[in-house]
Amino acid sequence: MSSTPLKDHNRETRTFRIRAVIAFIIVLIALFGLVTRFYFLQVMEHDRYSALSDKNRVQLQPVAPTRGLIYDRNGVLLADNQPSYSVTLLKEEVKDLDGTLARLQELIPITDKQVERFRKRLKQRRRPFESVPLRFRLTEDEIARISVNYHRLPGVRIEADLIRYYPYGSSLVHALGYVGRINERELERVDETNYSATHYIGKLGIEKYYESTLHGQVGFQKVETNARGRVMRVLERTDPVPGEDLILSLDLKLQQTTEKLLEGRRAAVVAIDPKDGGILALVSTPGYDPNMFVTGISNKDYGALRESDDLPLFNRALRGRYPPGSTVKPITALAAIDSGSVSPSFKVRDFGWYTLTKNGRRYRDWKRGGHGVVGLNLALAQSCDVWFYSAGHKMGVDPMSDYLGRFGFGSIESLDLPEATRGILPSREWKRNNRRAPWYPGDSLNLSIGQGFLLATPMQLATATAVIANRGRWVQPRMLKGAYQPDEEKGFAVGEMEYDYGKGKPEDVQLNHPEYWNLIIQGMVDVVHGPRGTARRSAKGVKYRFAGKTGTAQVVGIKQDEEYDAEKLAERLRDHALFVAFAPVEDPKIAVAVIVENGGGGSSTAAPIARKVMDAYLVGEKEVESTEFESLMGYDHD
Structure with a gap:
C-alpha cells in the first residue's frame, strides 16, 4: 500500500507570489498605457478631437x-x-x-x-x-x-x-x-x-x-x-x-376674356402692344393645370394629357406651325409693288381661276365666279387670289421670300419665349436642300397666297402685324415688363430691369417707296370697313377704326373639279380660320393674330374673336354676349 505525498505549501506560496507579481506588472503596464493614451487624446490631440466633436454637433x-x-x-x-x-x-x-x-x-x-x-x-x-x-x-x-x-x-x-x-x-x-x-x-x-x-x-x-x-x-x-x-x-x-x-406685360383680364372666346376650340390668340412689343395676351386652348406638375404629376393624369386628341400640352401660340393663308397677302402685295415687279395700279381680270400656260392647270380663286377687274385695294379687301397669283408669277420667289423674312417669318425674333419655333420660310435654296427639287413657278403662286411650303406660328403673325402697324418699325415681342417694386401711393411700380437676351433687334423694314405703307394699310382697313371687305361684319358697331386681314388655310387638298364642302369633311379635316388685325389705325395700341383649327373661314370665325379681343382691351368690354358675338359672324370666304 503506497502513501499519498503531503502538499508542499512553501512551493505553492512561492508560485502564487510569482503569479501575483506578474499580474501586478501587467496591470501596471496596462494602466500606464491607458494613462498615456488618455494624456495623448486629452492633451496632445485636444484641438483635433474638439474640432471633430463640434463638426458632429454643429452642421x-x-x-x-x-x-x-x-x-x-x-x-x-x-x-x-x-x-x-x-x-x-x-x-x-x-x-x-x-x-x-x-x-x-x-x-x-x-x-x-x-x-x-x-x-x-x-x-x-x-x-x-x-x-x-x-x-x-x-x-x-x-x-x-x-x-x-x-x-x-x-x-x-x-x-x-x-x-x-x-x-x-x-x-x-x-x-x-x-x-x-x-x-x-x-x-x-x-x-x-x-x-x-x-x-x-x-x-x-x-x-x-x-x-x-x-x-x-x-x-x-x-x-x-x-x-x-x-x-x-x-x-x-x-x-x-x-x-x-x-x-x-400680360393683361390678366384680357387673357381671361380671350380664353373665354376660345372655349371649346383648338385655337390660339396672340396680342402684342406695337409700341414696345409687350405681349398683352398669349392663349392656347385647350390648356392644363400647371399646379399638377409642381410636386410631380401622377402617371394617370399625365397619360390623360398626353393621349388627348386635343393636345392640351401643345403650345399652339408658339409652336403651332400653320399655313398662314391670306393673312400674309399684305406683305406679298407690298413685296410686289415695292420691288417693282408690278405697279400699284396693276389690275387683273379675275374669271375665278389663273393659269400659267394656255390650257394649263387652273389655280382657283376662292370665289368661284371670280371678282371681275381687280386692283390692289380690292385685291386686299376681297382677298382676290387671282391678283396675287398674277403678281406672284411676275415677282418670283426671291422678292417674296426676302420681304417675308424682313417681317420675321422663318426666324425667332421674340426675346423671352423659349418654346417659340421658327416655322418655315421657303426659298429656292430651302427647297433644294430640303426637298431636293428646283423651285417651280407654281410654288410662287402658292406662296403669294400663304399656302404651299410657308408655315408660320400665331406669334410670328402677330409680330408681323405689329411691324405693319408701326410702318416698318421693329419691336421684339417679350413678356417681361420690369421688376416689381412696392409703392405706397399706387400699390406697386414697374422698376427698370436690365437683361441680356443675347440677340440684337432686327433691322426696321425700309421700303424703296415709303408711301406704299398707306396703300397696304388702307387695303387692310377696307377688309373690315369697306363695303366689299371680307370681314366687314366684324366691324359692326365698332368704336374705333382697325385694319385686318382674313385667312383660310387648307388642311386637305381639293381636286380641281371638286368644290369645297365643309359638311362633307370630318371636323378635323376642315380649313383653319385665321385673322390678323391692329387698332386703332391712327395710333396702334394692339396687334392681334387669331387661329382656330378647323374653324372654317377667317371672316366667319376668327375675325369676330379678334374684334372682341380688341374691344376688351380698347373699350373695356368684359362680357361676351352670345347673341352679340353671333351678329359679328361674317359669311364671306377667307
Whole structure:
C-alpha cells in the first residue's frame, strides 16, 4: 500500500507570489498605457478631437432662397409661393431604410410610385446630411401621426417648404410655364452650391427663361444638433437673397376674356402692344393645370394629357406651325409693288381661276365666279387670289421670300419665349436642300397666297402685324415688363430691369417707296370697313377704326373639279380660320393674330374673336354676349 505525498505549501506560496507579481506588472503596464493614451487624446490631440466633436454637433446647412413672384401689368399676382409640409428622410441617420419606409406607409398614405421617386432622388448627387423628400403636401392629421411616432422613426423629419402655386391654373400655363422637381440633368447645368437647398426649377415658359432671376441666392446657417441629428438651435446665419419679383406685360383680364372666346376650340390668340412689343395676351386652348406638375404629376393624369386628341400640352401660340393663308397677302402685295415687279395700279381680270400656260392647270380663286377687274385695294379687301397669283408669277420667289423674312417669318425674333419655333420660310435654296427639287413657278403662286411650303406660328403673325402697324418699325415681342417694386401711393411700380437676351433687334423694314405703307394699310382697313371687305361684319358697331386681314388655310387638298364642302369633311379635316388685325389705325395700341383649327373661314370665325379681343382691351368690354358675338359672324370666304 503506497502513501499519498503531503502538499508542499512553501512551493505553492512561492508560485502564487510569482503569479501575483506578474499580474501586478501587467496591470501596471496596462494602466500606464491607458494613462498615456488618455494624456495623448486629452492633451496632445485636444484641438483635433474638439474640432471633430463640434463638426458632429454643429452642421452647416444651406437655406433655400424664396422664389420671386410674378405679376401681370396691373399688379395682379400670377405666380405665388405657398407653404407646404413634406416628410423627408436623412439617409445618414436611417439604419433600416426599407423598414422605415414600411412604417411610414402604415402611418400615412404613400404610394409605390412615390417610394420609387424617392429612391431615385436618393441616388442623385446631394450634400452630406441633406434630407430627401418622400411625400409632399401633408395634412395636419398626417403631420400629427408622424410626430407622435418620431421615437420609432430615426432620420425622419417634417419640413416646411414654399412651393409654387398658380392661382389661375390653365389660363396662363402656356404663357408662364411652370416649375417642377429639379432632376440630375438640370443640376449639372446650374451652380450646384446655389441650388444645394432648392427642390424646384423652372421647366417651361417664363419660369424657365428667367430662372436665374427668379431663383435668388442661397444662404447658409450653422446649427447645433442633438445625437439624433435634430436641430436644437441656430448658431450663425447668412440669410439667402430672394429672387426678384417680375411684372409681365400680360393683361390678366384680357387673357381671361380671350380664353373665354376660345372655349371649346383648338385655337390660339396672340396680342402684342406695337409700341414696345409687350405681349398683352398669349392663349392656347385647350390648356392644363400647371399646379399638377409642381410636386410631380401622377402617371394617370399625365397619360390623360398626353393621349388627348386635343393636345392640351401643345403650345399652339408658339409652336403651332400653320399655313398662314391670306393673312400674309399684305406683305406679298407690298413685296410686289415695292420691288417693282408690278405697279400699284396693276389690275387683273379675275374669271375665278389663273393659269400659267394656255390650257394649263387652273389655280382657283376662292370665289368661284371670280371678282371681275381687280386692283390692289380690292385685291386686299376681297382677298382676290387671282391678283396675287398674277403678281406672284411676275415677282418670283426671291422678292417674296426676302420681304417675308424682313417681317420675321422663318426666324425667332421674340426675346423671352423659349418654346417659340421658327416655322418655315421657303426659298429656292430651302427647297433644294430640303426637298431636293428646283423651285417651280407654281410654288410662287402658292406662296403669294400663304399656302404651299410657308408655315408660320400665331406669334410670328402677330409680330408681323405689329411691324405693319408701326410702318416698318421693329419691336421684339417679350413678356417681361420690369421688376416689381412696392409703392405706397399706387400699390406697386414697374422698376427698370436690365437683361441680356443675347440677340440684337432686327433691322426696321425700309421700303424703296415709303408711301406704299398707306396703300397696304388702307387695303387692310377696307377688309373690315369697306363695303366689299371680307370681314366687314366684324366691324359692326365698332368704336374705333382697325385694319385686318382674313385667312383660310387648307388642311386637305381639293381636286380641281371638286368644290369645297365643309359638311362633307370630318371636323378635323376642315380649313383653319385665321385673322390678323391692329387698332386703332391712327395710333396702334394692339396687334392681334387669331387661329382656330378647323374653324372654317377667317371672316366667319376668327375675325369676330379678334374684334372682341380688341374691344376688351380698347373699350373695356368684359362680357361676351352670345347673341352679340353671333351678329359679328361674317359669311364671306377667307
